[in-house]
Amino acid sequence: MSLHHISRLRELSATELDRLTAAIRELLITKVCAAGGHLGPNLGVVELTTALHRVFRSPHDRIVFDTGHQSYVHKILTGRADGFDTLRAAGGLAGYPQRAESEHDLVENSHASTALSYADGLAKAHQLRGESDRRVVAVIGDGALTGGLAWEALNNLGGSTRPVVVVLNDNGRSYDPTVGGLADHLTTLRANEPDPGSTLFQRIGLTYLGPVDGHDIPALEAAFRTAVELDRPVLVHCVTQKGRGYLPAETDAADHMHGIGVLDPATGTAKSGGAPSWTSLFGAEMADLGAEHPEVVALTAAMLRPVGLHRFAQRYPDRIFDVGIAEQHAVTSAAGLAMGGLHPVVCLYATFLNRAIDQVLMDVALHQLPVTFVLDRAGITGPDGPSHHGMWDLALLSQVPGMRVASPRDTTQLAALLREAVAVKTGPTALRFPKASAGQDIPARNRMDGLDILYRGEHQPLDVLLVSAGVLAGPALAAAELLAHHHIGVTVVDPRWLFPINPTLVHLAARHRLVVTVEDGLRTGGLGTALAQACADARVATPVHNLGLPAAFLDHGARGDILTACGLDAENIADTVRALFEHPAPLKGLLR
Numbered sequence: 001m002s003l004h005h006i007s008r009l010r011e012l013s014a015t016e017l018d019r020l021t022a023a024i025r026e027l028l029i030t031k032v033c034a035a036g037g038h039l040g041p042n043l044g045v046v047e048l049t050t051a052l053h054r055v056f057r058s059p060h061d062r063i064v065f066d067t068g069h070q071s072y073v074h075k076i077l078t079g080r081a082d083g084f085d086t087l088r089a090a091g092g093l094a095g096y097p098q099r100a101e102s103e104h105d106l107v108e109n110s111h112a113s114t115a116l117s118y119a120d121g122l123a124k125a126h127q128l129r130g131e132s133d134r135r136v137v138a139v140i141g142d143g144a145l146t147g148g149l150a151w152e153a154l155n156n157l158g159g160s161t162r163p164v165v166v167v168l169n170d171n172g173r174s175y176d177p178t179v180g181g182l183a184d185h186l187t188t189l190r191a192n193e194p195d196p197g198s199t200l201f202q203r204i205g206l207t208y209l210g211p212v213d214g215h216d217i218p219a220l221e222a223a224f225r226t227a228v229e230l231d232r233p234v235l236v237h238c239v240t241q242k243g244r245g246y247l248p249a250e251t252d253a254a255d256h257m258h259g260i261g262v263l264d265p266a267t268g269t270a271k272s273g274g275a276p277s278w279t280s281l282f283g284a285e286m287a288d289l290g291a292e293h294p295e296v297v298a299l300t301a302a303m304l305r306p307v308g309l310h311r312f313a314q315r316y317p318d319r320i321f322d323v324g325i326a327e328q329h330a331v332t333s334a335a336g337l338a339m340g341g342l343h344p345v346v347c348l349y350a351t352f353l354n355r356a357i358d359q360v361l362m363d364v365a366l367h368q369l370p371v372t373f374v375l376d377r378a379g380i381t382g383p384d385g386p387s388h389h390g391m392w393d394l395a396l397l398s399q400v401p402g403m404r405v406a407s408p409r410d411t412t413q414l415a416a417l418l419r420e421a422v423a424v425k426t427g428p429t430a431l432r433f434p435k436a437s438a439g440q441d442i443p444a445r446n447r448m449d450g451l452d453i454l455y456r457g458e459h460q461p462l463d464v465l466l467v468s469a470g471v472l473a474g475p476a477l478a479a480a481e482l483l484a485h486h487h488i489g490v491t492v493v494d495p496r497w498l499f500p501i502n503p504t505l506v507h508l509a510a511r512h513r514l515v516v517t518v519e520d521g522l523r524t525g526g527l528g529t530a531l532a533q534a535c536a537d538a539r540v541a542t543p544v545h546n547l548g549l550p551a552a553f554l555d556h557g558a559r560g561d562i563l564t565a566c567g568l569d570a571e572n573i574a575d576t577v578r579a580l581f582e583h584p585a586p587l588k589g590l591l592r
């Protein structure tokens with residue numbers, strides 16, 4: 001069965017379908033093991049996606065994939081099998097739906113729990129425009145269904161008569177087994193032949209169909225056709241197995257190979273070695289911190305292992321809370337824990353904190369509660385693309401009254417800053433680090449009022465103050481050395497705590513002829529903007545130039561390449577500083 005000519009999908013016989021699904025699995029295993037990506041979730045939806053495309057007519061019918069990490073089969077069935085040779089590489093096939101790739105892709109946002117809201121809006125639009133022949137289908141996992149947004153949408157869907165087919169892809173897992181009362185309800189439904197009227201979904205106004213064996217194409221198709229005929233909001237409960245058909249994924253106790261790096265497909269194992277990741281270093285520190293601080297508790301939004309909390313969980317099982325894919329709830333629940341006398345550490349990917357900014361502001365900061373946010377995957381993440389880059393946190397957190405934000409440059413600083421953060425009892429703190437392995441420690445020449453001076457050029461008067469955030473200390477130092485060859489004297493300073501702006505940084509700025517800030521967050525609204533403002537407020541006339549990420553949705557690719565394209569590698573930093581310093585024409589009036 002060729003995967004490149006599937007236009008006859010609806011006419012295939014049972015035998016041909018078996019061959020097709022086997023070929024899809026083979027392609028997934030070979031290509032995802034070669035490139036890295038979401039293997040387990042896609043192996044689990046081969047039959048489900050095939051049945052969807054046989055019953056519904058995409059793109060006329062609208063199929064929305066929640067999160068989108070399980071859309072690889074959809075990509076294959078809509079003519080993109082060849083693209084898997086370039087999966088998640090710059091310019092290659094995206095790891096999530098991408099509208100530029102195909103008219104069959106509607107929603108690119110890979111932040112979970114949105115599909116039912118999109119579906120609700122699409123159904124309303126179809127109704128208002130008189131497009132009653134168009135179907136709307138939302139495919140959502142049991143994990144994504146734990147998100148509050150999904151329940152806001154279900155509330156609307158159940159209260160209407162508009163036809164929407166919610167396909168619940170229930171594999172019992174997020175990364176870990178899905179937690180909570182809803183997960184328990186689904187477990188009961190999976191185990192029994194339920195009276196539909198007794199299900200939560202039926203009670204709130206959706207017709208419940210299922211449970212359906214999510215690997216049985218005829219059964220799935222029959223359920224989808226019934227859902228269409230009912231012509232109202234329907235939830236089809238499909239039971240699937242994450243990692244289906246690939247033994248290493250089926251037997252992977254950690255997460256059924258939810259997301260993998262490059263693996264040997266024959267064994268399902270990765271080459272070992274390599275420098276430890278920031279995540280694993282944080283995880284080790286957090287486990288130690290648990291012993292030092294009995295008041296510390298930790299929260300994860302369904303990402304225990306990905307944020308490095310599994311060691312802490314093993315050592316302190318009573319002090320770890322998996323709240324489901326529910327970042328907003330995680331933050332406000334942490335506020336409650338802090339009000340109750342504990343010190344919560346909320347561990348999220350930086351991009352997922354975006355969801356909960358109102359809770360950070362109003363529920364935590366307004367109440368001056370000691371909650372520490374640990375933001376993994378801050379800055380450019382790479383192959384997961386625009387929705388996963390952790391590039392908004394600095395600009396958002398800089399606006400939160402009383403928030404202190406630290407960015408460690410190396411392992412020693414990670415340990416120190418984590419401890420400084422949990423020692424703060426008067427308000428919230430945040431710590432951010434990237435999706436990368438931590439390099440060698442970068443020792444400070446000296447510390448000044450909490451700032452680390454990493455490098456001092458020979459020149460007097462002092463030329464350029466390079467202020468680097470977190471891991472950009474490495475490229476900033478290398479840039480300083482390049483600039484020394486051009487007789488430009490540079491001081492490199494790591495503020496360690498980026499917000500609030502340390503007044504000593506303003507004093508240092510006043511003693512240089514040019515300040516250049518370097519951060520892997522938005523160029524506007526972050527460290528550089530805040531420092532420029534602080535200098536202006538203090539009537540320090542030294543020009544402050546900011547290097548950072550553009551306010552743009554940056555495509556997928558290798559992390560290092562994206563940073564270089566944004567001008568945040570040593571050579572680019574040095575070139576920019578040189579240009580600013582040697583050709584200060586537009587700045588002339590300001591230079592002393």
Ligand SMILES: Cc1ncc(C[n+]2csc(CCOP(=O)(O)OP(=O)(O)O)c2C)c(N)n1
Pocket residue numbers: 041067069070110111112113140141142143144145169171173174175242258301302303325326327352355
């Ligand atoms: C708002 C948000 N938080 C966290 C994540 C990270 N994440 C991606 S997939 C996933 C688990 C999804 O579980 P489920 O929806 O059941 O899909 P499955 O992988 O089991 O198919 C999580 C937590 C996310 N994408 N969005």
Ligand SMILES: CC(=O)[C@@H](O)[C@H](O)COP(=O)(O)O
Pocket residue numbers: 067069110259306377381384435
């Ligand atoms: C779909 C999703 O949001 C996560 O699975 C994410 O892709 C994981 O990213 P990492 O590979 O950086 O853990």
Ligand SMILES: [Mg+2]
Pocket residue numbers: 141142143169170171172173174
């Ligand atoms: Mg699941």
